[in-house]
Amino acid sequence: MNATPLGLRRGWTEQLNLWSDRKELLNALIGTVGTYVVLVLFIGGNNVPGTSVSMAAFMTPGFLAFAVFSTGLTVLPTLIAADREEGTLMRARTLPRGIRVYLTGRAVTTLLTIALNAALVLLVAVPLAGVAAPATPARWFTLVWVLVLGALAVVPIGAMIGSLVSGPKTAAAMLALPAMLLMLISGVMFPLESLPGVVRGIAQVFPLYWQGLGLRAVFLPDSVLAAELGHSRPLGRAAAVLGAWAVGGMVLAPWLLRRVRGR
Amino acid sequence: MHDVVIRVRGLRMAYGPIQVLNGVDLDLRRGEVFTLLGPNGAGKTTLVEILEGFRTGWSGEAEVLGENPARAGDAWRARLGVVMQSWRDHPRWRVRDLLAHVAAHYEKPRDVDELLATLGLTEAAHNRAGVLSGGQRRRLDVALGIVGRPEVLFLDEPTTGFDPEARREFHLLIERLAGEEGLTVLLTTHDLAEAERLSERIAVLAAGRVVTCGSPAELARAVQVPSLVRWEDGELETADPSGVAWDLHQRYGGPVPGLELRRPTLEESYLDLIEEARGTRETATVGGTR
Numbered sequence: 014m015n016a017t018p019l020g021l022r023r024g025w026t027e028q029l030n031l032w033s034d035r036k037e038l039l040n041a042l043i044g045t046v047g048t049y050v051v052l053v054l055f056i057g058g059n060n061v062p063g064t065s066v067s068m069a070a071f072m073t074p075g076f077l078a079f080a081v082f083s084t085g086l087t088v089l090p091t092l093i094a095a096d097r098e099e100g101t102l103m104r105a106r107t108l109p110r111g112i113r114v115y116l117t118g119r120a121v122t123t124l125l126t127i128a129l130n131a132a133l134v135l136l137v138a139v140p141l142a143g144v145a146a147p148a149t150p151a152r153w154f155t156l157v158w159v160l161v162l163g164a165l166a167v168v169p170i171g172a173m174i175g176s177l178v179s180g181p182k183t184a185a186a187m188l189a190l191p192a193m194l195l196m197l198i199s200g201v202m203f204p205l206e207s208l209p210g211v212v213r214g215i216a217q218v219f220p221l222y223w224q225g226l227g228l229r230a231v232f233l234p235d236s237v238l239a240a241e242l243g244h245s246r247p248l249g250r251a252a253a254v255l256g257a258w259a260v261g262g263m264v265l266a267p268w269l270l271r272r273v274r275g276r
Numbered sequence: 277m278h279d280v281v282i283r284v285r286g287l288r289m290a291y292g293p294i295q296v297l298n299g300v301d302l303d304l305r306r307g308e309v310f311t312l313l314g315p316n317g318a319g320k321t322t323l324v325e326i327l328e329g330f331r332t333g334w335s336g337e338a339e340v341l342g343e344n345p346a347r348a349g350d351a352w353r354a355r356l357g358v359v360m361q362s363w364r365d366h367p368r369w370r371v372r373d374l375l376a377h378v379a380a381h382y383e384k385p386r387d388v389d390e391l392l393a394t395l396g397l398t399e400a401a402h403n404r405a406g407v408l409s410g411g412q413r414r415r416l417d418v419a420l421g422i423v424g425r426p427e428v429l430f431l432d433e434p435t436t437g438f439d440p441e442a443r444r445e446f447h448l449l450i451e452r453l454a455g456e457e458g459l460t461v462l463l464t465t466h467d468l469a470e471a472e473r474l475s476e477r478i479a480v481l482a483a484g485r486v487v488t489c490g491s492p493a494e495l496a497r498a499v500q501v502p503s504l505v506r507w508e509d510g511e512l513e514t515a516d517p518s519g520v521a522w523d524l525h526q527r528y529g530g531p532v533p534g535l536e537l538r539r540p541t542l543e544e545s546y547l548d549l550i551e552e553a554r555g556t557r558e559t560a561t562v563g564g565t566r
Contacts, residue, residue, distance in 0.1 A: 022380075026369070026373055027368075030369060030370075031368065099364055099366070101365040101366050104365040104378075104420075106330065107328070107353070107360075108353070108424075109351070109353045109382070109424075111381060114381065
């Protein structure tokens with residue numbers, strides 16, 4: 014079988030194996046979705062000061078971005094580090110096209126986890142927290158491509174991090190701080206306008222900023238465009254940056270993983 | 277040269293200042309079961325991993341199926357089967373799912389259910405790999421190694437944790453694969469009986485070098501070591517144990533207190549060879565002094 018369909022099937026089996034473990038499933042969901050539900054139900058009803066936008070609407074794109082970001086850059090590396098420790102990655106190296114199949118599989122599990130997170134956030138947001146669903150088909154389309162491209166942009170980076178750290182515990186410990194920092198500077202928690210220019214520049218190199226921007230374009234009205242850098246949301250540029258990360262990562266990650274020793 | 281499947285010349289490898297392989301030469305012919313025997317730390321696993329294509333940074337020549345393992349691609353890899361030491365990968369996967377998944381990487385894999393039956397795993401087919409017993413897990417590893425119908429099979433200490441019956445079954449399987457299908461097997465073990473049982477040729481690897489290579493009988497001859505004579509006041513290694521015993525009788529003028537006479541087993545001969553290679557062999561202590 015070709016590497017891609019085999020990898021897709023591998024990812025599906027892997028995900029079923031994971032979901033059949035209830036503890037793992039809860040772990041995967043409680044962090045992001047749980048925090049979102051608590052915040053949205055307690056403070057979601059208030060408006061963001063000086064605007065007509067509810068806190069819930071403001072938090073929704075932020076949490077979606079965070080779900081993608083944390084799944085790709087902390088959950089995935091931890092899984093890969095565990096696979097390395099257990100020898101699953103080494104097994105892949107003993108098989109023809111094994112690394113490609115393995116990475117495709119991990120990409121599938123990550124995308125499925127992100128999809129589940131996003132679906133749950135939306136299921137809470139729209140009926141319970143009163144967040145307006147994307148108003149037009151074009152916005153739905155934007156939602157989908159931003160989530161997918163955003164995920165594809167972080168999956169290879171996550172895979173590379175996972176292949177470099179020494180073990181699953183190290184991965185979790187090492188990634189928490191940089192992930193939090195990037196969250197803070199990427200404008201998904203509060204507007205970038207308030208940060209110094211250098212920090213804004215750094216933020217715009219990383220995919221998280223562009224993903225947040227794309228998601229705000231889906232959920233926030235143009236009336237709060239003033240809070241964006243340059244008072245606009247350039248979706249074309251967002252697609253280009255996310256795409257560049259995705260393609261660059263997909264070239265680099267298999268190359269790197271083939272070279273990493275680990276049993 | 278088409279029937280030489282693995283060819284190694286002057287292979288060297290160092291980890292930092294430690295020289296692990298010190299100029300290894302080997303030839304494996306198609307369809308033979310070849311055993312690499314040696315103590316822990318002799319470089320067996322390193323040598324095997326170089327041949328499997330998982331290590332770089334070595335020097336010398338190494339060819340597996342006509343290609344340099346460090347640079348060969350997926351088509352080459354599809355012709356190899358690898359059973360490494362102590363796998364515990366894919367713990368959440370069910371046995372049959374994992375075997376079928378691995379089989380799908382190959383063009384003409386073996387029948388998964390038949391293979392499970394052959395290795396006595398049919399009853400465990402729906403168990404998760406992580407809950408198998410040591411012997412079952414090892415048999416799964418072997419199944420994963422041969423499901424793709426490899427031409428060369430690397431077995432790194434395959435029967436660790438097998439009970440005698442499982443070991444016997446495994447030996448029969450390897451003999452069958454090598455005999456009927458022309459599979460070439462490179463086996464590493466420190467079990468001498470296993471080496472003797474399975475392989476046409478054995479190479480003893482010690483201190484990064486092949487110290488002897490040949491059939492089990494040749495090996496036994498090559499490693500003849502002296503017998504040990506021990507009595508209450510001393511001990512002596514000698515090629516002529518009964519002569520020494522006679523001399524002692526004369527000296528004591530009767531029965532020798534605590535006389536013990538031991539001829540070396542194949543295992544001891546082998547250990548002696550290993551020690552010699554390490555250069556740590558102590559000279560025989562001469563008896564009579566305290």
